[in-house]
Amino acid sequence: ASGIIFTADPITTNRKLLSIDAGFGLGEALVSGLVSADCYKVQNGQIADKRIAAKKLAIYGRKQGGTETKQIDPDQQMSQTLTDGQILQLARIGRQIEAHFGQPQDIEWCLADDTFYIVQSRPITTLYPIPEANDQENHVYLSVGHQQMMTDPIKPLGLSFYLLITPAPMRKAGGRLFVDVAPRLTTRAGRETLLNTVGADPLTKDALMTVIERDFIKLIPNDQTAPIPGNGQTDMPAQFENDPTIVSDLMK
Incomplete structure (x- = not known):
């Protein structure tokens, strides 16, 4: 055989x-x-x-x-x-x-x-690359480009510039940027907020519902209605300060 x-x-x-x-x-x-x-x-x-x-x-x-x-x-x-x-x-x-x-x-x-x-x-050359992670935990990545209706891969210059101006920790794979939403899936409040945020795209929402139904990311034990994790525990961007020098500093 x-x-x-x-x-x-x-x-x-x-x-x-x-x-x-x-x-x-x-x-x-x-x-x-x-x-x-x-x-x-x-x-x-x-x-x-x-x-x-x-x-x-x-x-x-x-x-x-x-x-x-x-x-x-x-x-x-x-x-x-x-x-x-x-x-x-x-x-x-x-x-x-x-x-x-x-x-x-x-x-x-x-x-x-x-x-x-x-x-x-x-x-195997046909597999889409997985963003690098330094642990063995489960992760759930959302494509930043698809959320912005930019479905084509981004060129290296565009990737580096995007990363320069965003406060959210993003990961690169296959010419695209991804945000890890796994921390937000560890609480019921985080799940609800995330589904409401990305719910405008039915394909993304359906994929997240499948992940939730599979129990791919576990809820925090004994705290299933805990608030959404704060900055540092999640990849959601922090708020910009209302500082008029931000743009000029970035340009420099």
Whole structure:
């Protein structure tokens, strides 16, 4: 058998969900689109989902050289390419490779005589970059540009100038600026205020509602109606002082 490992799900970009495509025979049949592959999803060391495809053909190597395409027996066409144990073993290998390179990987593999062989590993180039954080906590980032109806990426000069004149701590990723609203989601009052603030955009509001319903950011224990965290605990901008020299100082 052979196939591909994506250590981050290429459809949802979920970095915690590993995706495996697998088919019988050589990988050429998969890469060329000759056959559909089984797809297995693994998260936290457990199989989260399996989709078994009808595999009618497979390409095999010939002892004298070259390859040949063969029909798969009808009773084998809907069988699972890899056992559950092999799926989890392959997922562990994928995570080891990802840890070695320090970023999500697109890995080609093959299975021969019950042994997995890694053919190639390269970064997944289609994932949108995540703003850098110095902890392992959950974060929720809102695009500043989309809030301002500027959906295109901002050029480096524009990014640096925007950061120069804003009091809000913002993060850069993919040519855009983001504000982390996770601190505001830790209280009921903060959640209500945030939803009212961004509610003009139904897509953003729906996304935040999904985050809240998933309990992605926990409420503060025993203080579920606490006030919104003050400056320093959140990324919301502070008020400007009414100082006429602000503009001239910035220009200098």
